Amino acid sequence: MDAHDPDPNGAVNPYPSSAVAQIADAGSTVMTIPTAAIRRATAVMDGYLTALRAAPQEPAGRVLAVVGDYGTGKTHLAAHLIRHAAERLDGDLQWMHLNAPPDTFVSLYRAFADKLADRRDVVDRQVRRLYADILAVEVRRSRVTEPLAESLLDGSLDPVAVVDTFGMMEHRLLEQLRQRLREVTDNTEFARALTLLLRGGFEDAVWEWIAGRPPAEVLRERGITGTLTATEATALQAMGVFAMLIGYGPNPFVLVIDELDQVLTAAGRRGTEALDKFKEMLHVFAASHTFLIIAGLPDLLDSLPRDVRARSGEQVRMTPLTTAETRGYIRYRQGDRLAPFTEESVVQLVELAHGVPRRVISLCHRLWRQARDRGTPVTPAMVRAAVRELYGGAGTQHVLAEIRQVLVGTGHDAYVPDYFLTDRPDSRVDYWLPVGRDDAGCGILLAGPMLEESDVATVENRARAAHAHRDCELLLVVLEPVPEQFLPRIREAVGREPLLYRPRSFADQLTAEVKAMTGRMEERYPQDGLLVPVAPHLARLDRRQSATQHMLSLLTGALDDLRVRNDQQLAAIHRDLSQLRPPPGAVTEPGADDLLAGLPAPVVEVFERALAAGHLHTRVGTLLTQAFAEGEAGRGARQAVRARIRDGRVHAATGVAALLTELVEAFAQAVAEWYALARQQPGGPTVAQRERLEEICQIFDVVHEYLPVFRLRALRDLVDGPGDGAGPEDLFGDLSSRVRQELLAALPGGAT
Structure with a gap:
């Protein structure tokens, strides 16, 4: 939840329960505090967009390095830049966000390729534009074909059809394409693959190759024999090629690589070759129309060699929030009101949270609820207690x-x-x-x-x-x-x-x-004695032996744990299979309707909306069933399935939806049991019962924060088609607060 509710009664907690930023739709509305880092990064983006529009044919690429500690707003800044650019361009923006794995550049490329597969139409359009530009130069050489140049450049003519119709020598055009890619790589296989991408019958084979798999026989026959993920060097070359391709022409492309320090640290342990290729990739991005944002911890830049740092372009270091900025954020969230916070409590909040935005937001969420429950302002003592609860003994x-x-x-x-x-x-x-x-x-x-x-x-x-x-x-x-x-x-x-x-x-x-x-x-x-000269060496050998034995014991233990987990999972699978079909006469567990039957109508409505959002995986099953139907309905379902089912995000979202449904149903069951007891009290719930309800809601909040609910967007797009509205995750940010409010409102004396 990012949007605040301006209800003057403060019935809904105006602060998100989870302060972990996610780069969602470019059209999302999220409050951004105009800190110095935000202003500087926005100025860099504005310079990029201005240069791109002023001279589309000139390289306008930028590399922006954003560094800061956990929770300081790096991902939020990247999301803000994407939204800002999309607003300036009326949505005409291509962007991609990657979380760098703690592995190799090959793994980073695989993540890039997975998201690239979602943009097949964009890649196809850009290849045709690049091919048409090259072909336009060729057709101007002849008076017969010169009139075709403008039609090729404005996209009204298909370049492949022109080549076939006029019997032009394709190998010459292929050489021209290779020259365009020379600044990225001397590997001619990219040019061959991009050309084949425009011809019917080769698309699937080419996209399998782009995904990092060995080339199919049909590609080998045409001179494509290498695998893009064979080495880190080829993987980075491929990223540079496709980034240059998507950013070709007047359309900008923004690529965000988050937590880059993870993969750079791994690369640094293996040698300098990967870092050299990374330096080359930065040069390619800067020489294209791509705006590259690399983000990581404060030591990200320090871990890079000096010549690589020189290629990282503009550098923005995240700074902590000031008291004035935090006060402005609170007023924004609360409809221009500071209460229940006070000037003193805001000062204490910023000091103890060290100005870290994620901590500030989490503390505001907790303190607002506590102040509302107690009917008192937020005091400095409450701030200290909340900090101790959140960060004291944990871990x-x-x-x-x-x-x-x-x-x-x-x-x-x-x-x-x-x-x-x-x-x-x-x-x-x-x-x-x-x-x-x-x-x-x-x-x-x-x-x-x-x-x-x-x-x-x-x-x-x-x-x-x-x-x-x-x-x-x-x-x-x-x-x-x-x-x-x-x-x-x-x-x-x-x-x-x-x-x-x-x-x-x-x-x-x-x-x-x-x-x-x-x-x-x-x-x-x-030490004294004859062995003094060799004592340090003996000590080092002893420590190394101990370290080696320790690593061997850890490895043995890890293998034992893996074997035990595999045995447990196998046993669980056998158990689940045996329980799939209940015996005759068995009593099944209550469904969602049974769980909600005894609850007040407003609470039932809140849970039904949440369960409907979580049951997206059930609607996916319905869509798959429709795919086997005859006629137009089956044809439309099959098209939707083919377009989206290969997306790894859909696979992950299906698991998230199932877990979220189980969590909401368990929450509903606990709430129903609590309400059945609380309604028996003539004067309303007791203090102990109120505390129990608070505990139930906190349990839901804690578990919910660990679920990447934003992934449900992939399932929503599969069953409903892409949309610009609020994602399903917006329903869950304050689910517990809404349930708690409606429950207490339905009981005698509960709302006091």
């Missing part, structure tokens, strides 16, 4: 497990967990690594959000107790960034900067910190 055990893996993997398997340096409770360290002699060593502390003075004092006391009783090096691992006003005290107490937990880079950063700490302690306590 602590997971982080501790990662720390253990790093310690064992680096050969420090003699660590002691939950180690007390003295009898005092505040002398506990989460992990202690004995190093040297005289009980010296290294300690690792783990801390949650630093929200108040007491949080900082706790860390200070733990660090001072450790330093007072042991010669040691300390490292503080924090789950959330430390506020600026507390950082000097943390540095002084611990002795170094805290290490912020970031899932993707934490293991590498912790490994480096542990190596540095233990190295300093070993220098402080040199």
Whole structure:
């Protein structure tokens, strides 16, 4: 849910329950805060569009690098640029969004090719335009055919028909096409494939080749023998070719590659060849009419060689929201009202969320609901409590497990967990690594959000107790960034900067910190004896052996887990098959109508709309059944199926629809059971019952946030055809809030 409800009573939570941006329809209406990053990126896009319209024949490509931490709005910025460009061009825009996999450029190309398959008509049109431009030059060489040039350029003549009619030498045109593609690649197979794409009978074979499969025999006979996904170099060349093709002519093409740091990190571990090809691809994009947006974490650009960074074009770094920007966002969402928020609570909200948009929005959603339930304004204390609930204990055990893996993997398997340096409770360290002699060593502390003075004092006391009783090096691992006003005290107490937990880079950063700490302690306590010269080498060998044994044990465990999961899945399949046909006389589970029978009419209406959106996979089954029908109805259904069923997004959306339906039905059943008990109370639901309803709604919200509901658009397009309206996901953003509101309104004293 992105659009706010301007109901002055505030009956519907105006903030989205899920603050994860998705690039949906270019025509979607989403509130965008005009931050410095947004303004700068929009100016770059405007420059691109202006140059493209002013001189369509000149290369107007741009490369925009957008970097920022998780939740800072990188994807939202990309979506804003697409909407902005579409508005300026009245919808005449081609765009594509890719999430880079943590794998290779080959996997990135496969994702690109999957989405390219959805644009067959666009590719066909652009190939014909390119071919017609080349042919127009040729026909002007003869007075007989010169009048055909303008008809070719305006698209009123088919270039393939002209070649066949006048018996023109196709190999000369093929050479011209190859020359056009020379700036991208010397591989002549692209020119041959694009030419065959225009001739009947070859389309399926060519598109299979574009998808990365080995060429069919019919293509091999015509000189196409290579596979586009054979190497990362050919995969990147192919991306450059097709991006140049889609962006050919006056029509712009915007390509977004999100989380690019994942694939670049993988590429960097293998060598420089892939990065060299990536540099070439950036050059191709800049030399075409394509607007390329690459987005990633702050170290995205730092991980690139200098010459590759130079090709990345404009660079925009996401900045945190200011108090004024957050206040403006709140007023926008709430119909120009600040209440229930106050000036003080907004300041506290921005400070504790560190201005990260995703956190600001999530906290606003939670705090608005709490303020409405309690009938009080949002106070700074409520903000601190909400931050602690959302980010305090979540993931602590997971982080501790990662720390253990790093310690064992680096050969420090003699660590002691939950180690007390003295009898005092505040002398506990989460992990202690004995190093040297005289009980010296290294300690690792783990801390949650630093929200108040007491949080900082706790860390200070733990660090001072450790330093007072042991010669040691300390490292503080924090789950959330430390506020600026507390950082000097943390540095002084611990002795170094805290290490912020970031899932993707934490293991590498912790490994480096542990190596540095233990190295300093070993220098402080040199060993005596004949083996001193070789002691460091023996220690390194010991750590490497331990690391190798640890990796072998992890691999063995992973294989065992895989075998167990396979056995469990096989058993589950057998169970499911045996239960598909219930025995005679068996009582079936209640359907959706039975679940909703006892609920108030407004609640039933809310659930019916949600279930209708989730039951898209059932309508797909109906469409497939119609495809086997005779006559016009069957012909139309078959056309729809052929056009969309190969789309991988449809496959994924079918699974999402089934899971979402199960989730909504389980939610409805829990709500029905709650309502049956609550309506028995003459004075309305009790406090305990209200808390139980709140818990039920929160469970739905948490599970719903993990489902990529936006994928249902693919199923909607399959059964209804492409549409510009709101997607099915808009129904679920505040489903729990609407259900809760209607339930309480239907009970005595429930709305108070």
